[in-house]
Amino acid sequence: MQVSVETTSGLERRLIVGVPSSRVDSAVDSRLQEAAKTVKLNGFRPGKVPMKVVRQRFGQSVRMEVLGQVMNDSFYEAIREQGLKPAGRPEIEPKSMEEGKDIEFVATFEVFPEIELKDYSSIEVKKPVAEITAADLDKMIDNLRQQRATWQAVERAAVEGDQVNIDFLGTKDGEAFDGGAGEGTDLELGSGRMIPGFEDGIVGMSAGEEKVLALTFPEDYHSEELKGAAVEFKITVNSVNERIKPELNDEFFKMFGVEEGGEEAFRAEVEKNMARELKNAVKMRIKNQVMDGVLEVHSDLQVPKALVSQEIDALRNQQMQQFGALAEKINPKDILPDELFSENAERRVKLGLVLNELITSEKITADSDKVRAALEEMASSYEDKEEVINWYMSQPEQLQQIEGMVIEEEVVEKLLEKSKVSEETLSYEEVMSPPAKEDEED
The missing domain is CATH 3.10.50.40 (Chitinase A; domain 3)
Incomplete structure (x- = not known):
C-alpha cells in the first residue's frame, strides 16, 4: 500500500492511497467462493453452480462491495501508519478503480490540532466574597410570598x-x-x-x-x-x-417543607438554600473567568470545522426541544440557522480540546470522595438523601455526569493555582446577577 499526505490548509489533510489490485482480487475471489457454496440458480443444484457462472452473475456487485470495504480499511491503516488523528468523517473520492489495475483513492479530512499547554499565569480572576444579610433574607422571603400571592x-x-x-x-x-x-x-x-x-x-x-x-x-x-x-x-x-401575599404562618411554611419550628425554622431553611445558591454562583463566576482566560491564552488555536459543525447541531437540537411536537413539522435550519450558534459552538469546541489536553497531562481523575461529596450536596434538599445518592450510584450515565462535574472543578482548581487571584467584595444580589451574557450561555 502506497500512502502520501498533503496539507491543503490549516487542519485539512489530503491522503492519497494506492492499494495493489491483488488485495481486491483475492477478496473478491474469497467472497465468490463462499457465495458459491449456497447460491441457488435455476438449472443447478444448490452449491453446485460453476464458479464461472457465479462470477458472471455476481462478480460486479461483489467487487463494488469489496472496493468500499478495502477503501475504508485502507484509510484507517493509512492514518495509523502516518500517525494522523481525523476529526470527523473523511470525504473519499475514488481515482482509479479499473479491474485488474491497482486502485487509488483520495481522502480529505481534518485532523485534531496539536495542543501546546500555555503559561496561564496571565489569567486574572476576581473571586467574589459576599455575605447574606438580614435584608437579603427578608427580600427573598418577600419574593416567596409574592410568588404564592x-x-x-x-x-x-x-x-x-x-x-x-x-x-x-x-x-x-x-x-x-x-x-x-x-x-x-x-x-x-x-x-x-x-x-x-x-x-x-x-x-x-x-x-x-x-x-x-x-x-x-x-x-x-x-x-x-x-x-x-x-x-x-x-x-x-x-x-x-x-x-x-400570604401570611407568614405554619400553612405557608409547610409549602416549603418546614413542618415544625415556626418562622425561625423557616428563615433558617431559606437562608440555607440561599447559601447553597450563593456558593454555586461564586463557583460559576470563577469558572467563567478562568475559561475566558484559557480562551484568551489559546486565541490562536485552530479548531476543526467538523467538530464545530457537530456542536452547532447539538446546540440547535437542544433549542428545538422547546418546540415540542411542532419540531417534527419544521426544518430546524430554517428557523435556527448555523449563525446563531457558531460563535458559542467554536468556543465550546476550543475549550473542550484544551481542557481534555490539560486533564490528560495532569492525570486528573474523578476522586471518589469528591464524587460522594458532590452527590451528598445535591441530595441535601431531599427528604431521603441516601435514597437519592443510591439512585445516582446505580445509574451509570447519571453518575458519569457527576464525575464529569467533579473533574471540571478539579481542572478549574488546577488553573486557579497558575492564575492571579484577587478577592472582590460584592453584595448577595450582585453575585446572583450574571455580569455578562456568557455566564448564561456556558
Whole structure:
C-alpha cells in the first residue's frame, strides 16, 4: 500500500492511497467462493453452480462491495501508519478503480490540532466574597410570598403591580390588525408584556371605564407591518385586582417543607438554600473567568470545522426541544440557522480540546470522595438523601455526569493555582446577577 499526505490548509489533510489490485482480487475471489457454496440458480443444484457462472452473475456487485470495504480499511491503516488523528468523517473520492489495475483513492479530512499547554499565569480572576444579610433574607422571603400571592378584586383605580382584566381592540388607520384584539385578558401592570405606553395608560383606570390610547409600535417589532406604526387601542377595564401575599404562618411554611419550628425554622431553611445558591454562583463566576482566560491564552488555536459543525447541531437540537411536537413539522435550519450558534459552538469546541489536553497531562481523575461529596450536596434538599445518592450510584450515565462535574472543578482548581487571584467584595444580589451574557450561555 502506497500512502502520501498533503496539507491543503490549516487542519485539512489530503491522503492519497494506492492499494495493489491483488488485495481486491483475492477478496473478491474469497467472497465468490463462499457465495458459491449456497447460491441457488435455476438449472443447478444448490452449491453446485460453476464458479464461472457465479462470477458472471455476481462478480460486479461483489467487487463494488469489496472496493468500499478495502477503501475504508485502507484509510484507517493509512492514518495509523502516518500517525494522523481525523476529526470527523473523511470525504473519499475514488481515482482509479479499473479491474485488474491497482486502485487509488483520495481522502480529505481534518485532523485534531496539536495542543501546546500555555503559561496561564496571565489569567486574572476576581473571586467574589459576599455575605447574606438580614435584608437579603427578608427580600427573598418577600419574593416567596409574592410568588404564592392571590388576586382580590378591589373598588379603586388601578396602580402598577395590580392585575386588570381587560377587553381591547387595536386599529391602524382605522382598520383592525392581526393580534391586536383580546377579550377577558388578564394583565399585570408593570410586567412589560405589552408595547410601551399600553400598561402605563391603564394605570388610574377603574372597573367599567373605557379609554382610547394612541401608541406607536417599536421600530424593532417582529411584525414588518407594525414596525414603528402609529395605532390606537380601545381599552375597557372589566376588573381591578390587587395582589394579596400570604401570611407568614405554619400553612405557608409547610409549602416549603418546614413542618415544625415556626418562622425561625423557616428563615433558617431559606437562608440555607440561599447559601447553597450563593456558593454555586461564586463557583460559576470563577469558572467563567478562568475559561475566558484559557480562551484568551489559546486565541490562536485552530479548531476543526467538523467538530464545530457537530456542536452547532447539538446546540440547535437542544433549542428545538422547546418546540415540542411542532419540531417534527419544521426544518430546524430554517428557523435556527448555523449563525446563531457558531460563535458559542467554536468556543465550546476550543475549550473542550484544551481542557481534555490539560486533564490528560495532569492525570486528573474523578476522586471518589469528591464524587460522594458532590452527590451528598445535591441530595441535601431531599427528604431521603441516601435514597437519592443510591439512585445516582446505580445509574451509570447519571453518575458519569457527576464525575464529569467533579473533574471540571478539579481542572478549574488546577488553573486557579497558575492564575492571579484577587478577592472582590460584592453584595448577595450582585453575585446572583450574571455580569455578562456568557455566564448564561456556558
